Amino acid sequence: MFPPREMDGFRGLSHLTPAGEARMVDVSAKAETVREAAARVTLKMKAATLSAVRAGQLAKGDVLGVARTAGIMAAKRTPDLIPLCHPLRITGVDVEFALDARRSTITVHARVRTVDKTGVEMEALTAAAVAGLTVYDMVKAVDRGIVLTDLCLVEKSGGKSGAWTRKKS
Numbered sequence: 262m263f264p265p266r267e268m269d270g271f272r273g274l275s276h277l278t279p280a281g282e283a284r285m286v287d288v289s290a291k292a293e294t295v296r297e298a299a300a301r302v303t304l305k306m307k308a309a310t311l312s313a314v315r316a317g318q319l320a321k322g323d324v325l326g327v328a329r330t331a332g333i334m335a336a337k338r339t340p341d342l343i344p345l346c347h348p349l350r351i352t353g354v355d356v357e358f359a360l361d362a363r364r365s366t367i368t369v370h371a372r373v374r375t376v377d378k379t380g381v382e383m384e385a386l387t388a389a390a391v392a393g394l395t396v397y398d399m400v401k402a403v404d405r406g407i408v409l410t411d412l413c414l415v416e417k418s419g420g421k422s423g424a425w426t427r428k429k430s
Contacts, residue, residue, distance in 0.1 A: 276345050283344075283345065284345070285345050285347070286345070286347075286379075288347060288378040288379050289378075291378040291379065291420075291421070292378070293376055293377055293378055294376070294377075294419045294420055295374070295375075295376050295418075295419050296374070296375050296376070296377060296379075296380045296381055296417070296418065296419030296420055297372065297373070297374045297375075297381065297417065297418050297419060298372070298373055298380060298381045298382040298384070298385040298386075298414060298416070298417040298418075299370065299371065299372040299373075299385055299414070299415040299416050299417075300370075300371050300382070300385035300386040300388065300389040300412070300413065300414050300415055301368055301369060301370050301371070301389055301411070301412070301413060301415055302368070302369050302389045302390055302392075302393040302409055302410070302411065302412040302413075303366050303367070303368045303369075303409070303410050303411050304366060304367045304368075304369070304393055304396055304397065304407055304408070304409055304410075305364075305365060305366050305407065305408045305410060306365055306366070306367070306400070306404050306406070306407045307365065307404050307406070308362070308365045309403075309404075310365075310400055310403055310404040310407070311360060311362060311365050311366070311367065312362075313400070313403065314360070314367065314396070314400060315360055319399060319400055319402075319403070320402065321399045321400075321402075322399075324396055324399045324400060325358050325396070327395060327399060328356070328358070328369070328392040328393070328395040328396045328399070329356045329357075329358075329392065331391050331392055331394075331395040332354070332356035332369065332371055332388040332389065332391055332392030332395070333354045333356060333388065334391075335387045335388050335390070335391030335392070336351060336354045336371070336373050336381075336384040336385070336387060336388040337351055337354070337384075338387075339383050339384045339387045342387065343383055343387070346383050346384075347377075347378075347379050349375045349377045349379065349381060349384065350375055350376065350377055351373060351374070351375050351381065351384065352374045352375050352376060353372075353373070353374040354371070354372070354373050354374075354384075354388060355370075355371070355372045356369065356370070356371050356388055356389075356392050357369075357370045357371075358370070367396060369389045369392045369393050369396070370389070370415075371385050371386075371388035371389040371392065372385060373385040373388060379420070380417055380419065380420050381417075382414050382417050385414065385417075386412065386413075386414060389412060390409075390412055393409045393412075394409070397409065413427065414427065415427050
């Protein structure tokens with residue numbers, strides 16, 4: 262038999278038991294609601310690298326198309342990568358790119374949707390991160406100095422805690 266379930270986490274962290282041990286949060290009693298989350302990451306690169314991405318002139322092919330597919334796949338595989346994430350019924354994933362020639366950056370924007378018992382923040386973050394890493398992988402032959410920066414949750418909605426939006430900084 263299992264010991265009685267502890268509802269309160271350790272120091273307010275739901276993924277820890279009162280004894281401080283890692284656990285997967287039980288969401289059985291939670292209602293299914295529409296949930297959405299958006300995340301982003303920025304890649305800083307040489308101007309010539311950004312131009313080559315924009316022109317489709319890299320040996321590995323369609324950088325942004327492959328990165329978009331990788332981000333979508335990553336969102337769907339998040340519980341395989343992050344041990345305490347719940348498998349979710351993802352209903353939509355969008356991965357978009359904003360190229361900024363002045364700053365020599367590509368910003369990856371990922372948005373994930375579900376109707377489920379827990380949110381998709383980790384799926385959105387994973388989608389953005391893996392799409393960014395895929396861009397790096399596809400262009401590293403011409404620019405190993407690319408920096409991925411500012412990975413963050415931009416907004417989330419749904420569930421008991423409701424909506425949250427990152428303040429502009």
